Amino acid sequence: MEHHLTEKESLDLIARTIEQTRSRVEQKAALPMLVFGYVSVITSLLIWILITRTADYRYHFLWCGIPVVGWALFLILRKGRTQAVQMPQSHMSRLIARYWLLLSGVFILLMGVAFLQKGFDNSFLFILLVGLGVATTGLIVDYKPYVVCGILGVVLSVVLPWLPGNTYLLGLAVLFAVVMIIPGHVMHRALQKNKTNHA
Template sequence: MIMKEKELTAAESLKLIERTIEQSRRDVAKASAQPLLVWGGLVLSTSLIIWLLITNTPKGEGGSRWYLLWILMSLIGGVYQYKYNQLRSVPDSIVSRTIGYMWGVFGISVFVLWAIDICAIIFGGISARQVIPMTPTIILFMGLSVAVTGLVINRLFISVIGAVACAACAYFSLVNQGVNELLCVAVTAVFTLIVPGLYLKFSNGR
């Protein structure tokens, strides 16, 4: 009799853990919809604006300076994310921590990649075409982060569409290096941020 009660308690504990994890997944998915849409809109609009500005700037007149708009976009997005996290906090759980750590690693990886390329050009004396290609590498990082996010919150659609879109966009940005890489970034933003954001927004509760 005691053994049966212990087995029942263990089974109930396991079910409670499963329900808690599933609730955490729903909470994180619900809270992620708006940030994905905002960041997706920022990346999409910034990449298209920079592309338009560069293509309409005469050659030799410093069109590359428009890339500095990415810094402005990052500041705007950072302020938004900070305010959003203050106003709408997600209950701390292994799910929210895992996703937070993963996107933190993504941001650090992008910065390290940028720093390596800059140091290689300035101190290594190599040309910009010899360094690690920034755009396709960042797109692949993005695809990995989105795919893992989808798996953690149990949304396979997000993982599949993010991974496939990033693989395709990384390839096209690698074989079309130059200003047209920005168009690949724009497409990436649509399929890894905006579409998943819309999916989470309208699938909550299902």
């Protein structure tokens, strides 16, 4: 027996279902932000410690470890969370993934320029790009903490070149936390709360 709806019920059902689907799909969105955020902060601190103690600037090569360690950790953690139901991809998440791929390309290009052109300090560009990515993601999915933290990262990134000596590495660690870890935890907490409310 089919349940036919009134016009009001139909419109409510459409709005409710689209919102629930969106919320369900977004549950996976906080994980990459947290994983890459923590890996970036730890890498910044590690490079700061090593360079301060040894004055060997070849430790900057450790930046290349961020995508390697980040992806490895992300895949391990995601595998641990594998559920019976496979999460689908929304049109929005596909768009965001492509945008981050584009930003990653620019990131790699800048790293290449920094290695070829000695003395080109591009550290602030790391945060500028990540902040831009987080803010744009927030604007696309209409999520305020991402927009606020992303813009904060973009604005504060220009302070880094003025920091004395190697302290810009500590500045990088702080800004990675502001741009990625804080909004990642805010979203994770909101999703957990939402999950409890729907249970």
